[in-house]
Amino acid sequence: MKQIWYELKSQPVISAVTIIGTALAMFLIMVVVMLHQVEVINLAPETQRDRTLYLGRAVIYPAGSDSYWGCSDMSTSMAVELTDCLTDAEIASIYSLSPDEMLVNAEGSPTFTADVKEADDGFFRIMDFNFMAGKPFTRADVDSRLRKAVITSSVARQAFSADEKSSVGRTLMINDVPYQVTGVVADVSPVTDIAYAQVWIPVDLTPPAPDGWSEYGMGSVRALILPKPGRAEAVKREVNRRLAAVNTRLTADSVRLDIAGAPYGHEYQKTDTYPEHLPDVGKERRSRWMLFGILLLIPAINLSSMTRSRLARRVSEIGVRRAFGCTRMRIVGDILAENMVITLIGGIIGLLLCIGFGALLFDAIYSVGSWTFYNMPATLSAGALFDWTIGAYALLFCFVLNLISTGIPAIRAARVNPVEAINKKK
Amino acid sequence: MKKKLLRQILNEWHTNVWLALEFLVVSVVLWYICDYYYASLRTYCAPLGFEYDHCYDLTMYEITDKSPDFRPEYANDSARAEARHEILRRLKQMPEIEAAAYSQNSRPFNGSNSGITLGYDSINGNALRRFATPDFPVIYRYRGVNGETPQQLRQQMEEGKMLISDNFFNQYSREPLPSTSDIIASGKKIFYTDYKVNGEHPDVNTGAVVVPARYSDFQLWSSFALQDVCRDGFHGPEAMAWYYNELTVRVRPEHDRDFSGKLMSMAQDYLHVGNYLLTNVSSIDDIRRNFQRAETTTIRNYSVGMGFLMINIFLGLLGTFWFRTQQRVNEIAIRRVNGATRLGIFRRLIGEGLLLLALVTPAAIIIDFLLLHYDIATYFDEPHSSALRIIICAGAAFALMALMVMAGIWFPARRAMRIEPAEALSIDN
Numbered sequence: 001m002k003q004i005w006y007e008l009k010s011q012p013v014i015s016a017v018t019i020i021g022t023a024l025a026m027f028l029i030m031v032v033v034m035l036h037q038v039e040v041i042n043l044a045p046e047t048q049r050d051r052t053l054y055l056g057r058a059v060i061y062p063a064g065s066d067s068y069w070g071c072s073d074m075s076t077s078m079a080v081e082l083t084d085c086l087t088d089a090e091i092a093s094i095y096s097l098s099p100d101e102m103l104v105n106a107e108g109s110p111t112f113t114a115d116v117k118e119a120d121d122g123f124f125r126i127m128d129f130n131f132m133a134g135k136p137f138t139r140a141d142v143d144s145r146l147r148k149a150v151i152t153s154s155v156a157r158q159a160f161s162a163d164e165k166s167s168v169g170r171t172l173m174i175n176d177v178p179y180q181v182t183g184v185v186a187d188v189s190p191v192t193d194i195a196y197a198q199v200w201i202p203v204d205l206t207p208p209a210p211d212g213w214s215e216y217g218m219g220s221v222r223a224l225i226l227p228k229p230g231r232a233e234a235v236k237r238e239v240n241r242r243l244a245a246v247n248t249r250l251t252a253d254s255v256r257l258d259i260a261g262a263p264y265g266h267e268y269q270k271t272d273t274y275p276e277h278l279p280d281v282g283k284e285r286r287s288r289w290m291l292f293g294i295l296l297l298i299p300a301i302n303l304s305s306m307t308r309s310r311l312a313r314r315v316s317e318i319g320v321r322r323a324f325g326c327t328r329m330r331i332v333g334d335i336l337a338e339n340m341v342i343t344l345i346g347g348i349i350g351l352l353l354c355i356g357f358g359a360l361l362f363d364a365i366y367s368v369g370s371w372t373f374y375n376m377p378a379t380l381s382a383g384a385l386f387d388w389t390i391g392a393y394a395l396l397f398c399f400v401l402n403l404i405s406t407g408i409p410a411i412r413a414a415r416v417n418p419v420e421a422i423n424k425k426k
Numbered sequence: 427m428k429k430k431l432l433r434q435i436l437n438e439w440h441t442n443v444w445l446a447l448e449f450l451v452v453s454v455v456l457w458y459i460c461d462y463y464y465a466s467l468r469t470y471c472a473p474l475g476f477e478y479d480h481c482y483d484l485t486m487y488e489i490t491d492k493s494p495d496f497r498p499e500y501a502n503d504s505a506r507a508e509a510r511h512e513i514l515r516r517l518k519q520m521p522e523i524e525a526a527a528y529s530q531n532s533r534p535f536n537g538s539n540s541g542i543t544l545g546y547d548s549i550n551g552n553a554l555r556r557f558a559t560p561d562f563p564v565i566y567r568y569r570g571v572n573g574e575t576p577q578q579l580r581q582q583m584e585e586g587k588m589l590i591s592d593n594f595f596n597q598y599s600r601e602p603l604p605s606t607s608d609i610i611a612s613g614k615k616i617f618y619t620d621y622k623v624n625g626e627h628p629d630v631n632t633g634a635v636v637v638p639a640r641y642s643d644f645q646l647w648s649s650f651a652l653q654d655v656c657r658d659g660f661h662g663p664e665a666m667a668w669y670y671n672e673l674t675v676r677v678r679p680e681h682d683r684d685f686s687g688k689l690m691s692m693a694q695d696y697l698h699v700g701n702y703l704l705t706n707v708s709s710i711d712d713i714r715r716n717f718q719r720a721e722t723t724t725i726r727n728y729s730v731g732m733g734f735l736m737i738n739i740f741l742g743l744l745g746t747f748w749f750r751t752q753q754r755v756n757e758i759a760i761r762r763v764n765g766a767t768r769l770g771i772f773r774r775l776i777g778e779g780l781l782l783l784a785l786v787t788p789a790a791i792i793i794d795f796l797l798l799h800y801d802i803a804t805y806f807d808e809p810h811s812s813a814l815r816i817i818i819c820a821g822a823a824f825a826l827m828a829l830m831v832m833a834g835i836w837f838p839a840r841r842a843m844r845i846e847p848a849e850a851l852s853i854d855n
Contacts, residue, residue, distance in 0.1 A: 175705060305445075305742065
């Protein structure tokens with residue numbers, strides 16, 4: 001460590017450029033990592049993203065044709081038909097993806113708009129909402145079409161000017177319809193857009209009247225399935241068996257229902273929110289790694305020239321060590337380890353910058369879905385970013401950056417002929 | 427001098443090969459970003475075909491039987507249609523409002539679409555179907571290709587005529603096809619392919635041919651047919667209740683101050699008709715910003731990426747040339763002794779960086795061309811592969827790179843200028 005400190009001090013310009021360069025590179029890479037990770041890691045209340053299966057796109061083809069006739073979310077009856085009582089599922093839930101902006105007010109208080117989402121009771125068992133008072137609505141509430149609502153604490157404050165506890169049980173008018181508040185949860189960020197809303201009301205599961213649309217499975221809800229451990233594939237098979245049965249029935253109408261490759265995992269859901277086919281996750285991954293490649297290669301090339309200039313001053317030292325029988329591998333290993341310290345310093349600065357940036361300015365860089373307005377800003381707590389996968393990515397990229405930027409100069413330095421190296425006057 | 431510089435670059439090929447690789451990768455990435463900007467700017471600057479300033483979208487909610495305010499006598503189709511007409515009438519009576527229309531998947535910056543297929547001779551064309559009530563062309567200032575005003579277009583829509591965009595048949599056709607105005611001028615009939623009356627496809631009652639109106643700022647898709655579904659001869663007046671899912675208005679500019687607040691204050695009484703209730707008013711400009719967030723985010727992210735790469739080039743050259751001038755103290759001193767001026771030394775170092783960049787550029791342009799050729803760099807509908815596009819974007823990338831080369835070498839080169847030959851050569855080497 002002393003040696004590294006001495007090295008850093010002896011060439012301040014090159015040392016500063018090295019650390020700034022490393023920190024900058026790591027910062028940018030980690031911002032890209034962060035923007036991607038917040039979409040895939042388990043983030044409260046979506047704490048079961050890694051286990052959840054998603055479905056809900058209905059694509060209708062005329063029989064025998066491969067160009068579709070219509071594409072939308074699912075009707076409630078089709079969602080029920082495909083997901084109700086699956087043998088291998090722990091919980092299934094039906095919900096509306098995009099919240100609707102509705103007028104909300106309590107008696108005697110001014111009206112304001114809030115994002116309202118329809119969901120069933122299963123939704124609250126899959127999502128881990130932080131209930132500050134009360135509880136979610138129940139299966140019986142959903143089945144009996146009772147007008148119950150779960151609201152966020154900011155809605156409770158705005159509507160009732162009251163704390164969470166005293167808001168439970170009160171009546172909230174939502175688009176002129178009275179709902180009874182059963183529970184109050186902590187505010188949810190649109191970053192977790194499946195869970196996000198400001199008010200949740202029971203989804204109406206009554207089959208809609210046939211209208212040349214919903215009987216083919218088109219509508220406005222989606223479904224979540226939480227399979228029993230290790231049974232995801234069995235769930236997929238069962239859903240597809242049920243789909244085949246639906247399609248046998250639909251042959252009478254000369255149409256075919258396709259569900260765009262669903263049910264699928266969270267990454268697919270994030271790759272394309274409104275897919276017509278199974279989302280191309282591979283393409284997304286390739287372009288992400290290509291981006292990482294460019295973001296790593298360019299700074300690595302720069303840093304390697306700094307490393308070379310630092311090593312050039314130590315030729316004689318390397319010569320002496322070689323003369324005393326130190327192997328080339330050992331020298332390369334030592335140089336890599338030394339530089340790893342510098343890379344880690346830069347890496348930690350970069351990571352901290354990224355986390356600070358994320359906690360303060362996340363809403364400015366994160367883009368939640370294209371076609372939706374959200375009443376709440378997309379915030380992210382710094383705590384959420386202290387996730388092991390983000391740390392693991394940072395360490396991996398530091399390691400790769402160090403290997404590319406130091407590996408080649410180190411090998412070249414270790415190849416030095418001890419006699420010549422020691423003979424050099426400087 | 428060029429020859430000597432080349433020789434020097436070759437002699438130090440070990441460092442230079444890395445530098446050249448960096449130049450190459452960054453040149454291509456910068457070109458890609460410049461090309462993205464170029465393509466998006468070209469699309470963005472193309473005529474939009476409509477205007478949306480002072481326009482607002484009104485969200486109407488239909489109260490259900492769950493509400494104490496639900497009025498069952500307004501729940502049937504004819505009453506619902508009549509309530510919608512009444513809302514339009516009330517809106518148009520407001521002094522602030524110039525025009526108001528219902529429409530279906532038609533207002534600008536809208537993710538939902540409907541399609542329509544029309545035909546002439548044996549040719550079928552498919553484009554956006556915009557169903558709307560007659561004020562629609564006035565709200566968005568649509569124009570006819572022969573100079574018809576929005577008001578004249580409204581008149582034609584009231585007569586049940588269909589307004590077809592001039593590029594309806596040929597915007598995306600594989601073979602060159604005539605424009606809609608040419609088809610009509612040649613006396614040919616345009617017919618509906620989706621309907622049949624007495625076994626025949628009925629003719630379209632065509633009105634003015636209109637200027638194409640684009641889908642959004644970043645899309646060139648602009649072919650459409652506009653008609654009032656209640657007046658098309660196939661649907662009854664109830665279609666008003668069934669089809670229309672959007673309500674938009676144009677506000678007179680002098681009244682466009684806190685318009686949404688004013689309208690919302692009337693939501694509970696003046697604009698509460700039948701079971702309809704106004705729940706939200708948003709300006710089309712806000713909707714537009716939201717709708718195009720993906721594109722604007724990409725542009726912003728690319729700009730940050732571009733800045734990052736440029737800083738990297740700067741730092742990389744700063745470090746490399748700092749080291750080089752350190753190593754070349756003797757050489758520079760000897761040059762100075764032999765009569766080289768300070769400026770000459772400075773220019774020589776900068777020249778070295780620029781020459782290396784120039785050597786790499788042809789390879790970068792070949793890669794750029796391949797990326798375009800194999801459709802890797804296509805965004806939007808922008809027709810690509812034009813030589814001009816490559817020249818402009820590669821030129822911009824080169825200029826940016828050259829700027830960074832000069833900035834990065836500036837400090838080391840200034841240091842080199844200050845080398846005093848006597849001191850440098852006296853150092854015990």
